[in-house]
Amino acid sequence: MNAMHRQIAGKLTGPVTKWVVLVVVLLLTGGLGFLGSKLADVKDNQASSWLPGSAESSRVADELSTDLDPNDIPTLVVYHREGGLTPADLDAMDAQAAKIAQVEGVTATGVLTPHGAEALAAAGKPAPRLISEDGEVAYSFFNFNFGDGGWAKVPASAKDVRKIAKIDGVTTYVGGFGGQASDFAESFEGSHVQLLMITFGVVILILLLTYRSPILWILPILCAALAYMMSRGVVYLLAKYVDLTVNDQSEYILSILCIGAGTDYALLLVARYREELRRHEDRHEAMAFALHRATPALIASAATVAVGLLCLVFADLNSTASLGPVLAVGVVVTLxxxxxxxxxLLVIVGRWIFWPKRPSFGSDEPTAxxxxxxxxxxxxxxxxAVWVVTTGVLLIACLGLFRLDATGLTTEESVTGEIDSVTAQKLMAEHGLADSSVTLQVVADADRIDAVRTAVGTVDGLGAPTPVRPLADGRAWFESAVxxxxxxxxxxxxxxxxxxxxxxxxxxxxxxGGGPAVYLDSKIAADHDNRLIIPIVLVVVFLILVLLLRALLAPLLLMATVVLSFGAALGISALLFEYVLGFAGSDPGFPLFAFVFLVALGIDYNIFLMTRVREETVTHGTRKGSLIALSSTGGVITSAGLVLAATFLALGTLPLVFLAELGVAVALGVLLDTMIVRSVLVTALNLDLGGRIWWPSKLDRGTPSAPEPPAPATEKVPALD
Incomplete structure (x- = not known):
């Protein structure tokens, strides 16, 4: 098996095949990169589409699909004048309504204004109250409708509405679902490019400090960028032809993961290649040995992350379930x-890429x-004593979990800045106006609908139920404003x-059902996913470690250390959210996302360390092998942790609290893993337990299980003529 690995590794980086590999990857990048440029066409950011069909609000939406167009996007234009709106203001609203009705996407029914509502009421037809009792606030109501998948067109039309809705002395805001969609899109406008620039900038800086070379960083960054381009192309194909749900959130995290994980893999491979260059005069042979020895750890690492992320497919929330495959694609393509x-590329350019400190043949290995x-x-x-004290400190940090509030965030609390749609909503609430775009929709059997309507009318805080409207198959419905x-x-x-x-x-x-019910059902689904997915991820990652390390005790201890690190990271993060960043709480899905990323990525570094420990144990025994592994991998794993922490921390630049919190928690957890858990806690456990760490394997019990021990670091292999 080892010989086969070396043959494969050698063929990938031979004098001729290296050029074949380069051409093939560049061709794939061109094709998949083109497809990835169309990813925006298939993204779906509509919250209702994330729910499972079994959710009560989803079932209501299905029943009402014959009466209510599911593509209608209720939107408001809210007008406010201190001291009261004048008759001229209301006339201007009517004039503007006629222009708004001509905006692309506004439905043919036009726009309902306060005057229009008065006319309906005079005719005995139900209509919402569109002007406050004090006369200071009024609003117009209309729907955007762009057909299936038309949410991406809302921002452009909302801008046109804002240009129309202007009255001297009156402040105007676009609210409702259309206003929220527009505000979020504008908040994120250009943020993806900004996120990529910040991420690449931070990673390049860390690579410059790590490699101490002004040119070596170019190759890992180039490969990570190409991997991201190809990943977007594959995700586009899955969204287009396999109905995979993709949204802005998943694309942002995909970019971070491709850059962070790609740079991590590059750091490990380059470090091993540099070791082999000191032992092999022929760089092609050095790379063959580096690939042969580093690839198993890289594959195990990527498999752990990818499989851990794929566990998300069991989630009830479609947005969560679809995120797993999206990110798994990124991990696999990046690997x-x-x-x-x-x-x-490394063997094409030669040793000079390491300038000014080129690893010359026969030179000493500095990590020792x-x-x-x-x-x-x-x-x-x-x-x-070291592992007991370290464990105690991490357990104390876990106490911060008692301050983590993951019950959910309001619309205002979910963004880091002020947005017009939230201001509009607050303004209406302060002046006693109910938002006619936010309703509870109730469906029941037609012969019992009056009793249901009476029951809903007794609920404190709901608006008066509208008249009953019949549906097919003996059903009927009504709604109440919230x-x-x-x-x-x-x-x-x-x-x-x-x-x-x-x-x-x-x-x-x-x-x-209705808008508030969609958000409640999303919270219920997120709570269910937390209880279901976390145990699945733990079991799956544990099984991967068992297969990789061919032991039971070591995987159990590694899982325990990563879970402990997760608890400490979330505990410290909760305190930062509340007392430093001033966030009101967390999204219900935050614990699950943080857990999956921290366990999958945190176990990465333990894999890098423990595969090297196992390799060295064959020759030196567990205790000495652990020290050799720590000295050999310590620098590269620390650099990898800093890169991944920095890339996730870049999410904090985005205006969504959920992503900012996720970035902080993952960055903190990764730093704990690399600086404390992997370097101190795991190493101390290895040194304390010695060969028992591999139980029930007989490794380090006098019967080595590896038939081909690696060549000692002092062996030098000259190039063959």
Whole structure:
């Protein structure tokens, strides 16, 4: 098997095949990069589309699809004048309504204004109240409708509406679902490019400090960029032809993961290649040995991350379930790029790429006397005391979990800045106006609908139910306005109260849906996913470690250390969110996302370390092998951790609290893993337990299980003529 690995590695980086690999990857990048440029065409940022079909609000939407166009996007234009709107202001609103009705995407029914509502009321037809009692606030109501997948067109039309809705002395805001979609799109406008620039800038800086070379960083960055381009192309194909849900959130995290993971893989491979260049005069042979020895750890690392992410497909929330495949694609494509293109480029350019400190043939390996060798020497005398104290400190950090509030965020709390749609919503609430675009929709059997309507009318905080409208198959429906934030705990309570009330109408088969119900059902699904996915990820990652290390005790201890690191990272993060960053809480899905990333990525560094420990154990035994592994991999793993932490921390530049919190938590967790868990805790456990760490394997019990021990670091292999 080892010989076969070396043959494959040698063929990938031979004098001729290196050029073949380069051409093939560049051709793939061109084709998939073109497809990736069309990814925006298939993205779906509509919250309702993320819910499973079994959710109560989804079932309501299905029943109402014949009466209500599911592509309607309710939108408001809110007008405010201190001291009261004048008759001229209301006339101007009517004139503007006629122009707004001509904007692309506004439905043919036009725009309902306060005057229009008065006319409907005079004719005996129900209409919402569109002007406040004090006369200071009024709004117009209309729908955008661009057909299936038309949410991406909302921002452009909303800009046209803003240009029209201007009155001297009156402040105007675009609100409702259309206003929110537009505001979020504008908040993120250009942010992806900004995120990529910040991420690449930080990674380049870290690589410059790590490699101490002004040119070596170019190859890892180039390969990571090409991997990201190809990943977007594959994701586009899955979204287009396999109906994979892709949104802005998944694309942002994909870019971070490709750059961070790609740079990590590059750091490990380049470090091993540099070792082999000191042992092999022929750079092609050096790369063949580097690939042969580093690729198993890289594949195991990528497999752990990819499989861990794929566990998300079991989630109820479509947005969560689809994120797993999107990111798994990124990890796999990035791995393939880093074990094909990067090695080919390195052997093409030769040793000069390491300038000014080129690893010459026969030179000494500097890691044997570096920082991490000294750290290992300090741990070795009293390893048990070290791991006990370290564990205690991490357990204390876990206490911060009691301050983590993951019950959800309101619309205002979910963004880091002020947005017009939230201001509009607050303004209407302050002046006693109910947002006619936010309603609870109730469906029931037609013969029991009156009893259901009466029951809903008793729910405190809901607007008066509208008249009943018949549906097909003996069903009927009505709606009630909700005057509070659609994603607030108060709105959730109203939905729960309404659902409890309609259950009292026996035999009505009543269902409660609408905007607030969509957000509540999303929270319920997220809570379910937290309970389901976390145990699945733990089991799957543990099984991968068992297969990789061919032991039981070592994987159990590694899983325990990573979970401990996760708890400490979340505990510290919770304190930062509350007392430093001033966030009101966290999204219900935050613990799951943080767990999957921290466990999958955190176990990465333990894999890098423990595969090297196992390799060295064959020759030197577990205790000495652990110290050699720490000194050999310490620098590269620390650099990899800094890169990944920096890339995820870049998410904090985005205006969404969820992504900012995720970036902070993952960055903190990765730093804990690399600086404390992997370097101190795991090494101390290895030194304390010795060969018992491999139980029930017989490794390090006098019967080596590896038939081909690696060549000692002192062996030098001259080039063959």
């Amino acid at each position: 393939l790029t880093m074990i094909t293109l990067l090695p080919a 006397h570096g920082l991490w060798a000294r750290v290992g020497a300090r741990i070795a005398p009293r390893p048990r 005057s509070v934030d659609i994603a607030s705990p108060t709105a959730f309570r109203l939905v729960e109260d309404a659902r409890a009330a309609v259950r009292e109408a026996d035999g009505a088969h009543a269902l409660v």
